């Protein structure tokens with residue numbers, strides 16, 4: 001007998017037929033003699049619909065109230081799934097995040113899990129119940145409901161698997177695993193049998209939403225092996241695990257992130273301390289800066305460009321306008337850009353990887369605006385309109401198509 005955590009995303013529970021399908025998977029696992037804890041997301045587009053409802057009322061909703069609103073989505077799906085499992089003959093209880101012991105910090109909208117108090121879960125498992133837990137939510141020290149940020153149910157599942165020392169953690173979704181590129185966008189994308197935590201973390205952070213990046217971070221920290229698989233086909237998925245004994249691939253995946261903006265400050269004085277003043281101003285407001293490019297100085301002046309998430313672009317520009325030392329300088333913001341990245345642990349030891357990627361982009365006549373590299377990834381910033389073509393071209397350069 002094993003303790004298994006199973007997580008089902010929004011499309012896996014989108015309607016009554018899908019809820020029944022999930023109930024069948026869960027109850028089959030339970031009937032095979034396992035303890036089962038299930039995490040579910042809100043049905044289909046419910047979270048987006050709730051956000052739209054708030055926007056009908058105000059353009060400036062308090063984050064606390066947004067969390068109250070959004071957690072309603074998961075409350076619907078846990079109760080429906082519990083009903084469906086009971087129908088199939090397995091005693092099942094549903095628990096909201098706070099009932100399942102999720103304690104978070106009080107950063108509404110992007111809360112971090114501090115602990116999971118498992119007493120109630122243990123009691124329910126001791127009663128041989130299937131336990132269905134609402135993903136994406138917890139309770140902070142002010143007894144307020146919080147949410148973990150979009151895609152946060154993956155993190156709920158990993159946190160539960162770690163807290164309960166589960167034997168397996170399965171993330172069911174609407175594709176058969178992690179692919180070499182988004183399989184919905186690229187027909188030739190191939191399913192990966194396995195991928196390291198570090199590679200998955202890069203892919204998730206750089207745009208592959210199949211797993212939330214925080215969930216991968218947590219899985220690595222607590223050494224929770226993940227299996228990503230489809231709730232709709234009975235096929236083996238992708239294992240996300242430690243690098244030991246895994247063949248290094250030059251490139252494991254190619255991904256794009258359209259949620260980027262490039263900000264350029266033109267003609268800043270070429271003197272010490274400028275970069276410090278610009279970027280400390282942004283850091284103080286928790287604005288994450290990604291690629292940074294500083295031009296060679298000319299006649300005592302230089303340009304500094306950097307990228308931020310597009311939802312932070314306006315705030316970043318406002319902050320820079322408030323800096324005396326940039327008074328009167330031209331600030332340019334371009335949101336029609338995207339970051340395309342190739343990720344793979346093998347590139348650490350293969351210096352030709354970057355040039356191969358640049359060659360593929362050159363052959364597709366795609367202009368590179370900025371470049372960033374680390375041991376296991378190469379990212380380029382390009383025009384957003386070219387992003388899908390760029391992913392296809394880079395993918396073609398590294399993977400046989402057939």
Ligand code: ADP
Pocket residue numbers: 008009010011012041151172173174175177178179180181182183184185207208209210211253
């Ligand atoms: P869920 O609702 O189950 O959490 P998501 O929509 O968050 O599902 O994530 C699954 C989606 O991730 C897939 O439908 C697919 O389009 C997208 N995706 C992007 N990149 C990849 C990739 N490299 N491998 C698999 N899926 C990917």
Ligand code: ASP
Pocket residue numbers: 009010041042047048073135136149150151152153154
């Ligand atoms: N329902 C939430 C969202 O849409 C959480 C999740 O799906 O993981 O972001």
Ligand code: MG
Pocket residue numbers: 009151154209210211212
């Ligand atoms: Mg998701």
